[in-house]
Amino acid sequence: MRQYETRKKILVTGGAGFLGSHLLDRLLARGDEVICVDNLFTGTKRNIEHLLDHKHFEFIRHDVTFPLYLEVDQIYNLACPASPIHYQHDPVQTTKTSVHGAINMLGLAKRLEARIFQASTSEVYGDPDVHPQTEAYWGNVNPIGVRSCYDEGKRCAETLFFDYHRQYGLDIRVARIFNTYGPRMHPNDGRVVSNFIMQALQGKDITIYGDGSQTRSFCYVDDLIEGFIRFMDLPRAENGDPGFPGPINLGNPGEFTIKQLAEKVIDLTGSASKLIYQSLPSDDPTQRKPDISRARKYLNDWQPAVQLNEGLQKAISYFDDLLTKT
Template sequence: MARLYESRKRILVTGGAGFLGSHLIDRLIDQGHEVLCVDNLFTGTKRNIDHLHTHPRFEFMRHDVTFPLYVEVDEIYNLACPASPVHYQHDPVQTTKTSVLGAINMLGLAKRLKAKIMQASTSEVYGDPSIHPQAESYWGNVNPIGPRSCYDEGKRCAETLFFDYQRQHGVEIKVVRIFNTYGPRMHHADGRVVSNFIVQALKGEPITIYGDGRQTRSFCFVDDLIEGFLRLMETGPEVTGPVNIGNPNEFTIRDLAEQTLAKVGGSSALINEPLPKDDPKQRQPDITQAKAVLGWQPTVELSEGLDRTIGYFRDALPRLEG
């Protein structure tokens, strides 16, 4: 059941027409807040927010966060940035600018308004980790000049800016490190493993496994992730993060492919392709801090989450590809 607040807030969500942003906005609207959704629609889509078009407490603004934004709000969630390799490598310079200039512009706005601000960071700040699972104290193992660096280092720099704005200007910040997340409204062609496998299986195409499939990931359902966002934003100024939000249950990529194919049915073959450069061999969050500070842990098992995500794509795929 959604928690209702005594005082209505006006909340800015950048990247609000994206996968995570649109789910966050739904929760904020359910809580009684007003939401300003800002998105340049590079990877986001109005389809994700069409159901809110006539809602009296929802407003959409098409804007690129690499340019300053002058609005009046009480809180800011900064989610703007392409988050899949297919999209963030399409224009790597723009990806870095979105992370770095976007953080500067949103932090400047938060400073002026004295508003609380959350940065959607990523487990990619850990790179190809040399420790397992990854705790927030780990500084990472990141290639600063590789094809993924625009995203990895852009997000690392954004975290730096957030903590410098806190120390230098007293801005109240929250930093969340997001691990692999899936669910309805994922982009059908973003190259992420869950959407890839589901779409390929539904279309009867071969399911593409990069490498030998023994690399591991931990998959968090979107509803669980958004609950983590909200709990972190509710904390006082003494809690800044970074906080890992993700599901610590670890699966190999081949496990995921086989589960997906079993649920969808059909006769798609599993085929192997070369592993992309700098693709991490393992990724699993240590969520000790999230449990202790936020009282948060995921509740949706992979099997249930896959069922809900497959149901979404089964219904939406003809429209998405039309």
């Protein structure tokens, strides 16, 4: 690990994506030096263009399935398409990004003796039999379905992280992210929040898959990034032990049906959109709700502060502005 500067040098893979770009903002705002690595498959330079002239920011276009040689103090590994439309576009590459990407970033962290964060997902729980989902639950995942490239890729990445932790003493942090939304979401990522808002703002019918009774919990992006940073900055134990590696659920335990979300979006946009129903996609989970007891315990009583209506209004403003400019 570099010892000659007080300012941390931090690598964020997938930094031009939705979550990554918000993390970059927070790290730079507190004075860190940040390297953003992204192949721009789903990320976009639009998300980071306000940072390109920042004296402590560097952008590298690179695919994490290939090795990367840098000198940094910490690594946040966020690289991977996260929406079904994007990760099913090239499922083999999605699995490679999760698995080869993890191997390459873990190898880098091992060489540097750097702490490394893995952005895992609630999808490791599959279509859960346990509700709400705790970190002790092993999941109910179809290993050969259309979503498996993402679900199993992330599960394998977790395995690699914990094996590097056990075998080499690597300082890891593994977070399981539940549905997150906010400004800079990709407008065509196929996720319910962006779908519903875009359809409502354009006066189109809002498409609900299934009968709308399936549930999700929606976390505003600022709350999630706060959880990332608190987790990554947990101090080492007095004996030098790296401390709590996770996994840890990060999400909002407030639970809403998909139909309730659609109705909220229509109300907040003032849209005349109607609800239409289509068949449910294969392996789509019927319930999603995190148990965040572990996050509260380890992350200084972390919990989401932004309520759904407030967060949706911010997301609606972002997408409305995006539509105005196009």
